[in-house]
Amino acid sequence: MREEEVRPLTLGGTRFSYRLLRQPGPRTEPVIVLGGGFQGSRGWPHMEDRIAPVADFVTADLPGVGESDPLPPGAGTEFAGAAVDRILDDLAAPRVNLFGYSYGAELAFGCAQRNPHRIARLMLGGVVSHTSAAQRESLQLAAGHLERGDTEGFAAVAARMQLCLDEDRHIPRRALVHRYVKRSMLHVAVHVPDVLAYLQRSLISSPSFDGGLAGVPALVFTGEHDSITSPDRQRAFAATIRGSRFAAIRDADHWVVLERAADVADLAARFFTGRSWDDAPYLTPAPR
Structure with missing residues (x-):
């Protein structure tokens, strides 16, 4: 141990x-x-x-x-x-x-x-x-879902923007990983009070x-x-x-x-x- x-x-x-x-x-x-x-x-x-x-x-x-x-x-x-x-x-x-x-x-x-x-x-x-224009658009969309209290919508957008969903690219257990990430994002939306502020910071500043x-x-x-x-x-x-x-x-x-x-x-x-x-x-x- x-x-x-x-x-x-x-x-x-x-x-x-x-x-x-x-x-x-x-x-x-x-x-x-x-x-x-x-x-x-x-x-x-x-x-x-x-x-x-x-x-x-x-x-x-x-x-x-x-x-x-x-x-x-x-x-x-x-x-x-x-x-x-x-x-x-x-x-x-x-x-x-x-x-x-x-x-x-x-x-x-x-x-x-x-x-x-x-x-x-x-x-x-x-x-x-x-951070591409498409990613900023996804961040804005995810933040909008949170502002409206739509945690399911936030989780769906957040998971989609983080994963490669192109079926022509081989990723084993893609569907399983997608479900896991979406569930994790839902947990974040419900249990992490700082998540909206995090998204807003991401929109106004670049890494x-x-x-x-x-x-x-x-x-x-x-x-x-x-x-x-x-x-x-x-x-x-x-x-x-x-x-x-x-x-x-x-x-x-x-x-x-x-x-x-x-x-x-x-x-x-x-x-x-x-x-x-x-x-x-x-x-x-x-x-x-």
């Missing part, structure tokens, strides 16, 4: 927490996992199974997630980023491995830019580096992935059918990180962490322990 500790923190009076699984004989620096919007500390079982045997494993309920306090009025990514920095300070590890997926990729990238000397390795997935990064070994990965930000855009973003590498996981879209959860966890374990992933059977061939 692994030693588990939930550590409460505050930032400007806002309460949040992180979950720490201790590894008495770690083979690499602690691994911090930051997920998508409203993805909390208990949502990473496959990562835990692969990472906890080799490193201290950290997940978080950032402000606005789980039992944590909502984000303060007007607060957004900068506040959430400051909460991530508080976790780094509280861990007191000289360096950490940092994994960020979707919204968590923005937080992880910003943290690495602020603290490059504290990041041993950086892994970013599903990087939403661009920040500017400024580049150097001195941190980095891996950017995506599902090969990601329809939120194309693999080509994510590959171009990876090129702004000096010395980074890029990987695409076959038969998956933006929800690659659900559709190919064991493969994402394996890729992370390889990267964070310095092992090669070139022979991983779940990756698409690199373009020549």
Whole structure:
């Protein structure tokens, strides 16, 4: 049985927490996992199974997630980023491995830019580096459903905009994943008071992935059918990180962490322990 500790923190009076699984004989620096919007500390079982045997494993309920306090009025990514920095300070590890997926990729990238000397390795997935006009229209539609109290309509739009529904692209268990994501979005609509404010912030601001990064070994990965930000855009973003590498996981879209959860966890374990992933059977061939 692994030693588990939930550590409460505050930032400007806002309460949040992180979950720490201790590894008495770690083979690499602690691994911090930051997920998508409203993805909390208990949502990473496959990562835990692969990472906890080799490193201290950290997940978080950032402000606005789980039992944590909502984000303060007007607060957004900068506040959430400051909460991530508080976790780094509280861990007191000289360096950490940092994994960020979707919204968590923005937080992880910003943290690495602020603290490059504290990041041993950086892994970013599903990087939403661009918001298209169609996506903004979907965000507006989803927000409108919430404003009218139509949680079912919100969940349907939110699920549809996150998944590749093109039947010509092979994604195993597509219907099952769609039902799961829709149900998750319905839960968010009913139980997360900050969701409308989150959508409104997304409409007036764009994710920040500017400024580049150097001195941190980095891996950017995506599902090969990601329809939120194309693999080509994510590959171009990876090129702004000096010395980074890029990987695409076959038969998956933006929800690659659900559709190919064991493969994402394996890729992370390889990267964070310095092992090669070139022979991983779940990756698409690199373009020549």
